[in-house]
Amino acid sequence: MPELPEVEYVSRALGRAIVGRSISVAELRRPRLAPETKPERFASLLSGSVVGSVSRRGKYILIELNNGRTLIVHLRMSGRFLLLSDDDSDPKFAHAVFHFEGSDRLVFEDQRHFGLMKVVSTAKVFHTKEIACLAPEPLSEDFFPDCLAAVLKASNRSLKEVLLDQTKVCGIGNIYASEALFLARISPRRRANNLGTARIQRLFQSIRAVLSDAIAVQALVEPHPVVIGEGIYGLPDDRWRVYDREGAGCVTCSTPIRRIRQAGRSTYYCPKCQR
DNA sequence: ACCCTCACCTGCACGC
DNA sequence: TGCGTGCAGGTGAGGG
Numbered sequence: 001m002p003e004l005p006e007v008e009y010v011s012r013a014l015g016r017a018i019v020g021r022s023i024s025v026a027e028l029r030r031p032r033l034a035p036e037t038k039p040e041r042f043a044s045l046l047s048g049s050v051v052g053s054v055s056r057r058g059k060y061i062l063i064e065l066n067n068g069r070t071l072i073v074h075l076r077m078s079g080r081f082l083l084l085s086d087d088d089s090d091p092k093f094a095h096a097v098f099h100f101e102g103s104d105r106l107v108f109e110d111q112r113h114f115g116l117m118k119v120v121s122t123a124k125v126f127h128t129k130e131i132a133c134l135a136p137e138p139l140s141e142d143f144f145p146d147c148l149a150a151v152l153k154a155s156n157r158s159l160k161e162v163l164l165d166q167t168k169v170c171g172i173g174n175i176y177a178s179e180a181l182f183l184a185r186i187s188p189r190r191r192a193n194n195l196g197t198a199r200i201q202r203l204f205q206s207i208r209a210v211l212s213d214a215i216a217v218q219a220l221v222e223p224h225p226v227v228i229g230e231g232i233y234g235l236p237d238d239r240w241r242v243y244d245r246e247g248a249g250c251v252t253c254s255t256p257i258r259r260i261r262q263a264g265r266s267t268y269y270c271p272k273c274q275r
Numbered sequence: 276a277c278c279c280t281c282a283c284c285t286g287c288a289c290g291c
Numbered sequence: 292t293g294c295g296t297g298c299a300g301g302t303g304a305g306g307g
Contacts (some may be wrong), residue, residue, distance in 0.1 A: 003300060032283090059301080076301050078285080093285085112284045114301065157277075166302085175300050233300095243300090264280075266298085 002075050002229075004138070004171030005214035007059045010081065010229030012218075014061065015054035017083050017228055022050045022101045023065075030095035033110070034117040045069055045119045046098070058134045058170045062125060070122045072130065073108070079115030081228040082107045088226075106228075135170040138207055139215075145204045152192040152200065159195075159203075160188035160262045171211065175243045178268045180206045182242045187274045188267045189260070242268040 002010065026046035028039040037045070049065040056062065063071040073079070082091060086103045096108040096117065108115065120128050135151070136142035151168045152159075162168050163177040172180065181188045183206035186199050195203070217235065224230035237244065241251050246259035250270040260267050 006300075074301080076283095077299070110284090111286075112299090112301095114283060116302090155276090161278095164301090173300050263278085265301095 002059065003173035003176050004056075004059060004211055005176075005218070006229065006232050007056050007061060007075065007171075008215055009218045009232045010075065011054050011056040011061050013223060013228045013231070014063070014081060018051045018063075018098075018100075018106060019053060020051065023047060023098050024101045025099040027097045027099075028095075028117075029097065030113070032113070033095045033108070033115060034119065037117075037119055042096075042117075042119060046071065057126075057131055057137070058166055059173070060131060064122055068122055069119055070125050072118045072120060072125065072128065074116045074130075076110075076112070076114035076116065078112040079108060079110040080230070082109055082226050083228055084226065133167045135166065135168055138169060138171050139212055143208075145201055148204050148207075149195075149197075149200045152195055152203075155192040157192055158188060158262055159186060159190050159192050160267050162192045163207075164263070164265075169207065172207065174265050174267075175240065176207075176210050176214070178243045179210045179241055182269060182274060183209060185273050185275065188262065188269050190275075242270060244268065 023046055026043050028034055028042040031039055034042055046065065046069070049067040049069065052064045052066045054061065054063050059074060061073040063073065065071065084105055084107055090107060091109045093109050093111050094107045095110050095115070098106040118128070118130070125131060136147060148169070152162065155162050155168070159181060160177055163172045163180065164174065178188065180203065184199065184202040186203060218232055221231035221235065242257050245257045245268060247256050249255070250257055250273060253270065253272050255270055255272040257268055258271050
């Protein structure tokens with residue numbers, strides 16, 4: 001489900017909940033959640049360690065432990081964390097469970113079974129194939145207009161498709177791709193290598209704006225006591241300007257929002273404002 | 276390099 | 292009420 005702002009929210013909430021906690025026992029109940037590690041190895045690598053920090057790179061959550069290992073987590077569509085007490089029963093799709101010293105545990109639940117975990121040496125996190133290929137963090141100074149211009153120039157694909165490519169622009173997903181293009185007033189169907197300087201500049205600003213605005217909204221959300229990171233999903237869906245608004249009036253010009261399919265996924269845009 | 280489809284799963288909304 | 296269909300905020304693989 002989540003895109004960069006949601007993963008950021010989960011990462012921060014997770015940090016508040018588990019940094020400094022000692023994992024007494026780690027269980028990998030669904031082996032395919034971490035296909036590169038056998039459940040026994042998963043347990044032995046993580047059990048007995050203390051959580052040092054929680055951070056994020058793109059849509060990946062990085063849980064650093066004090067034993068030289070880092071647990072890399074991707075929530076994909078439906079992965080989420082729950083902080084449960086001994087009195088709570090496990091949810092239906094509890095694919096990994098981290099028992100803390102004390103009387104609570106962290107459960108990774110994933111209805112659609114798309115989520116992924118991987119245990120790596122902390123020194124090698126940024127050299128793993130998942131992380132190494134990611135484009136620069138869009139809200140960091142490593143991302144700037146010329147770097148966006150370069151990746152766009154190199155591609156003849158549609159802008160929407162390039163925005164979804166994590167090796168080209170990192171952290172954007174299906175919602176924020178539509179939102180950023182609306183804010184930039186650029187058609188999602190336009191070829192990436194067919195943008196002038198002004199449009200590139202607008203797209204750059206818009207990418208940052210939609211992501212940072214979404215992160216800023218998090219501060220206003222009451223944290224959910226059990227579901228870590230649930231807060232941001234509790235926000236009203238009417239905050240989207242075009243996403244999931246097919247047929248509704250454009251917030252700028254009232255033209256009906258159009259939905260098209262690109263690379264098998266829905267794109268929403270205003271045919272009048274976005275050129 | 277691109278483009279498309281499928282695959283991985285469950286659950287929900289919708290129309291009949 | 293049930294059943295079929297298409298859809299869902301992600302990504303990788305495989306074929307043309």
